[in-house]
């Protein structure tokens with residue numbers, strides 16, 4: 041691809057074009073970036089390229105003659121001629137993909153108060169902004185276009201640097217990335233990423249992408265290509281938020297349990313909620329091969345975690361030493377929606393049947409408590425369960 045950048049300050053661009061991935065791509069001839077100094081086309085005595093604005097006002101305006109001459113002398117047939125400008129349409133990955141299909145681009149950088157309108161009317165196809173803020177000149181904006189476009193040119197990224205599943209190319213924001221060490225300042229990398237199960241990793245990443253996009257850029261979800269499984273996951277996230285709000289309004293501090301990320305944590309809970317005599321069989325079903333994810337759901341769904349009504353729900357379990365490490369509390373599991381929550385303040389547990397009714401009046405609930413090695417479950421929240 042050929043890119044020509046027309047500027048009054050080529051020195052602002054030279055450094056970045058010779059470093060890192062961009063520098064390598066240019067050296068390898070994958071992209072050809074030419075810097076054109078607009079001042080070289082000025083025909084007045086002092087090579088002036090700007091003058092005071094007609095009508096008064098602060099700053100200087102770039103003269104039409106050097107700009108038009110520079111564009112006309114450098115534009116190639118079919119070249120897309122773009123003026124970097126805060127008034128243009130805002131750059132996004134779709135536009136970057138569109139530009140990457142072009143054989144050549146001309147990027148005109150304004151400076152001072154901008155460029156005489158007649159020059160733009162005469163020789164520019166479109167205006168492009170890089171965001172709703174004002175820069176001193178178009179040079180940094182042009183560099184951003186060059187950088188984003190070149191990443192999509194085949195061969196520019198090495199085989200280990202892919203652009204395929206990044207933010208925006210999937211229509212979503214990217215999932216969190218981690219590298220060595222597996223633990224840094226007490227913060228652990230999610231277990232699923234260390235497990236080596238590619239299907240689990242892909243599922244976790246997709247869910248994290250959905251989660252981040254929903255939190256930070258929910259409007260992207262309207263246009264992102266989503267599968268039915270994605271939509272289901274988004275409905276569950278919605279539901280989980282509703283439940284967390286209901287719990288919090290009742291003074292229960294809770295977090296949604298992410299079984300996909302916390303295998304070790306999940307395993308410890310497993311021994312809390314599945315009675316010893318059923319554990320072997322349950323383990324076989326819920327932890328088949330290296331696939332640990334979803335174990336809690338399966339334990340409840342397959343009936344390994346006892347789930348009986350009201351008073352009968354009480355069952356005794358031996359307290360395990362790891363209980364303290366888990367911080368006590370309880371697991372609240374919403375069967376029909378496959379949602380699990382860790383409740384932090386066990387003193388709030390007496391409200392649970394009422395909470396179940398509050399959050400999901402006609403749904404089936406299971407509730408497991410581990411703080412004293414005891415387990416209580418409710419399959420149905422009914423008026424009768426309310427203390």
Ligand SMILES: C[S@@+](CC[C@H](N)C(=O)[O-])C[C@H]1O[C@@H](n2cnc3c(N)ncnc32)[C@H](O)[C@@H]1O
Pocket residue numbers: 123124125126127148149150151152153154155168169170171172173174175176177178179181
């Ligand atoms: C100080 S700005 C001029 C701003 C202009 N007076 C206005 O209010 O729209 C100087 C030059 O910086 C570039 N520029 C500034 N902000 C930009 C943005 N958000 N995107 C692209 N180019 C920008 C343009 O080339 C512009 O001509």
